[in-house]
Every structure is written in C-alpha cells, then in structure tokens.
Amino acid sequence: MDSLHPAIESVQSFVHTQPWYLSLLLALGSVGALRFGAQTLVVLAQIFLLPGTSLKKFGAKKGGGAWAVVTGASDGIGKEFALQLARAGFNVLLVARNSTLLSTLGAEIESTYGVKTGVHIIDFAKSDEAAYASLSGALDELDVGVLVNNVGKSHAMPAYLVDTPLDEMSDIVAINVGATLRVTRAVLPGMVRRKRGLVLNIGSFAGAVPSPMLATYSGTKAFLATFSAALDEEVRGHGVVVEHVNTYFVVSKLSKIRRASMLIPTPKAYVRAVLGKIGLPCGAAFSGRPATSTPFWSHAIIDYAMTAVSMPALFVSYTHGLHKSIRARALKKKAKGE
Numbered sequence: 119m120d121s122l123h124p125a126i127e128s129v130q131s132f133v134h135t136q137p138w139y140l141s142l143l144l145a146l147g148s149v150g151a152l153r154f155g156a157q158t159l160v161v162l163a164q165i166f167l168l169p170g171t172s173l174k175k176f177g178a179k180k181g182g183g184a185w186a187v188v189t190g191a192s193d194g195i196g197k198e199f200a201l202q203l204a205r206a207g208f209n210v211l212l213v214a215r216n217s218t219l220l221s222t223l224g225a226e227i228e229s230t231y232g233v234k235t236g237v238h239i240i241d242f243a244k245s246d247e248a249a250y251a252s253l254s255g256a257l258d259e260l261d262v263g264v265l266v267n268n269v270g271k272s273h274a275m276p277a278y279l280v281d282t283p284l285d286e287m288s289d290i291v292a293i294n295v296g297a298t299l300r301v302t303r304a305v306l307p308g309m310v311r312r313k314r315g316l317v318l319n320i321g322s323f324a325g326a327v328p329s330p331m332l333a334t335y336s337g338t339k340a341f342l343a344t345f346s347a348a349l350d351e352e353v354r355g356h357g358v359v360v361e362h363v364n365t366y367f368v369v370s371k372l373s374k375i376r377r378a379s380m381l382i383p384t385p386k387a388y389v390r391a392v393l394g395k396i397g398l399p400c401g402a403a404f405s406g407r408p409a410t411s412t413p414f415w416s417h418a419i420i421d422y423a424m425t426a427v428s429m430p431a432l433f434v435s436y437t438h439g440l441h442k443s444i445r446a447r448a449l450k451k452k453a454k455g456e
C-alpha cells in the first residue's frame with residue numbers, strides 16, 4: 119500500500135503524541151476556523167458580488183408601474199429613495215411635512231423619469247387619527263408595490279434619559295414606531311391582496327447596539343428589527359417581503375455629518391446599495407437577526423465584525439463614552455452660539 123502523504127503522516131503523529139483533550143481542542147478549533155472562513159466568504163459574496171432581488175418583482179416598470187410610498191421623502195435618505203425608485207420605474211408618493219420641498223421634488227421626478235408622483239402632507243409627531251385616516255384613504259387608491267418607512271427622528275444631542283425633554287421622547291416614539299406601524303398597517307392589506315410587495319424599515323446601528331444617552335432613539339430602532347422579523351414571517355407566504363435595513367452613519371441633516379467618507383456614504387451611494395441588495399442580509403448574515411440586512415459595504419463589514427467579536431457589553435460601554443464626548447462638544451458649541 120502507498121504510504122500516506124508526509125503532511126498527513128506528520129499530523130497523525132502529532133495527534134498521537136498529544137493528550138486526547140489537546141487533539142479535541144485542535145479538532146474543534148479547526149472546525150470553528152473552517153466555519154468562520156466559509157461564513158466570511160458568503161458575507162463577502164453578498165456584499166460585493168451577488169445582486170439582490172430585482173425591483174421588477176415588486177411592480178417596477180418603465181414609465182411607471184406600481185407606486186412606491188416614501189415617508190420622510192423631502193430630505194436626506196428618503197429623498198434619495200424617492201429619486202432612485204422613480205428611476206427604477208415606480209410612481210412615487212412623497213410623504214412628509216414640507217409641502218414646498220415635496221412639490222419641487224415631485225416636479226423634478228416627473229420631468230426626469232416620466233413617472234407619476236403624489237404629495238401627502240402629514241406630521242407624524244402629532245399621531246392625529248384624522249391625519250392617519252386621510253393618509254389611509256390616499257393609500258387605498260394606489261397599487262403600492264414598495265413602502266419605505268424612512269421617516270425618523272433622533273435626539274437633538276446625546277443626553278441621559280432624566281435630562282431628555284418629554285416632548286422629544288414622545289415625538290421620537292410617535293415618528294419612529296407609531297408612523298411605521300400605522301403606515302404599514304394601511305398599505306399591507308393591498309400588498310397581500312395583490313400578492314406582491316416590499317416594505318423597507320430604515321433602522322440604525324443604534325438599534326443593534328444599545329446606545330446610552332440616545333436610549334429612546336436606540337429603543338425605537340431596536341423595535342424595528344423585531345417588528346420586521348415578526349412581520350416578514352407573517353406575510354412572506356403572501357408574496358410580501360419585509361426588510362429591516364441596518365444603517366451606520368450617512369451624510370444628512372439628522373446625522374449632522376456633511377462630508378462623506380469610506381464609512382459614511384452620501385444618501386445616493388447608500389440608497390443604491392440598499393436597492394441593489396434586496397433580500398440579501400450582507401453584513402447581518404449569521405447575526406441571528408432574521409429579516410435584517412446591512413447592505414452598504416463598509417457598514418456591512420463593521421456589522422459582521424461586531425457579530426464575530428460578539429462582546430455587546432464592550433460596544434455599549436464604548437458608545438457611552440463616545441456620546442459623553444459628543445454631548446460635551448455639542449454643549450460647548452451651543453454656549454458659543456454656533
């Protein structure tokens with residue numbers, strides 16, 4: 119019989135000369151390393167190679183097919199969703215408070231992409247039943263293929279809960295949780311009836327990492343992850359996909375960041391990644407968070423690394439330190455009247 123390959127022979131002799139528990143540890147370590155390697159390859163393929171589900175599946179058609187509804191559409195990430203969904207072939211219903219900004223955006227979208235637009239004015243902080251009834255009425259008239267629950271509010275600056283103004287707390291809950299629930303509830307029956315739909319809930323790393331001094335915002339964003347996973351399971355069999363989109367920083371009014379970098383994309387680059395990776399968890403794969411996707415490449419790598427490190431207490435304490443220094447800087451700026 120041929121002798122074994124020298125490398126295998128040396129492994130065998132190593133194993134035989136070691137106590138059994140060291141061999142067991144070695145075997146377990148090798149399995150763990152192989153598993154981590156395979157998972158990393160899957161994550162990298164999703165981030166950099168694989169395309170997401172086509173938007174055509176949700177009713178996009180040249181010249182305007184189904185409607186996309188975008189909340190918080192007048193600025194930042196929401197405005198970009200409106201533009202890119204129109205370019206993909208959706209008519210777009212723009213929802214926010216500022217009618218001038220929304221009408222200007224609607225006109226720009228119609229002339230650039232040849233699709234229909236509508237504007238609906240609502241202040242989600244007010245949780246006003248009549249306002250929700252009017253929005254539901256407008257939504258009932260439309261064949262909605264995509265809903266982007268984008269509207270969001272954060273704290274004016276990091277602060278301990280005991281120092282957080284009560285109206286700021288209730289506005290954050292009404293906008294981040296209340297609006298998502300109510301708008302989704304209004305749109306979903308039609309999607310289920312038509313057996314087609316995509317609901318994107320725009321979340322935040324502040325929901326994945328409990329964030330001291332932004333506790334209310336952090337809690338509302340954590341709600342989105344659990345809500346999306348539960349709802350996705352409810353409606354997936356009816357042809358409707360619900361996705362929680364995990365977001366690190368993006369240039370915008372809300373983040374107060376004006377310059378883009380490798381870690382902080384413009385809304386344009388960010389939304390392009392979201393719409394190109396529908397159905398792929400990317401950085402959230404293997405994180406134990408069903409229906410969550412972290413699609414932007416650098417955000418995805420951070421998310422995957424955080425899952426691999428798996429030390430949540432460390433991240434909470436780091437975030438606490440970070441927010442203390444952001445608050446100190448914000449207070450200094452405020453004192454100078456900037």
Ligand SMILES: NC(=O)c1ccc[n+]([C@@H]2O[C@H](COP(=O)([O-])OP(=O)(O)OC[C@H]3O[C@@H](n4cnc5c(N)ncnc54)[C@H](OP(=O)(O)O)[C@@H]3O)[C@@H](O)[C@H]2O)c1
Binds near residue numbers: 189195214
């Ligand atoms: N930017 C980031 O770094 C970042 C990171 C993680 C997650 N996110 C999430 O991404 C989403 C969009 O954030 P963004 O950065 O694009 O914010 P943004 O630039 O501040 O835009 C917010 C949008 O929401 C609308 N809005 C605010 N309050 C409203 C209210 N009471 N009723 C109706 N509409 C309201 C605003 O328009 P009007 O003022 O005209 O109403 C605007 O269109 C949010 O859910 C946010 O939590 C952002």
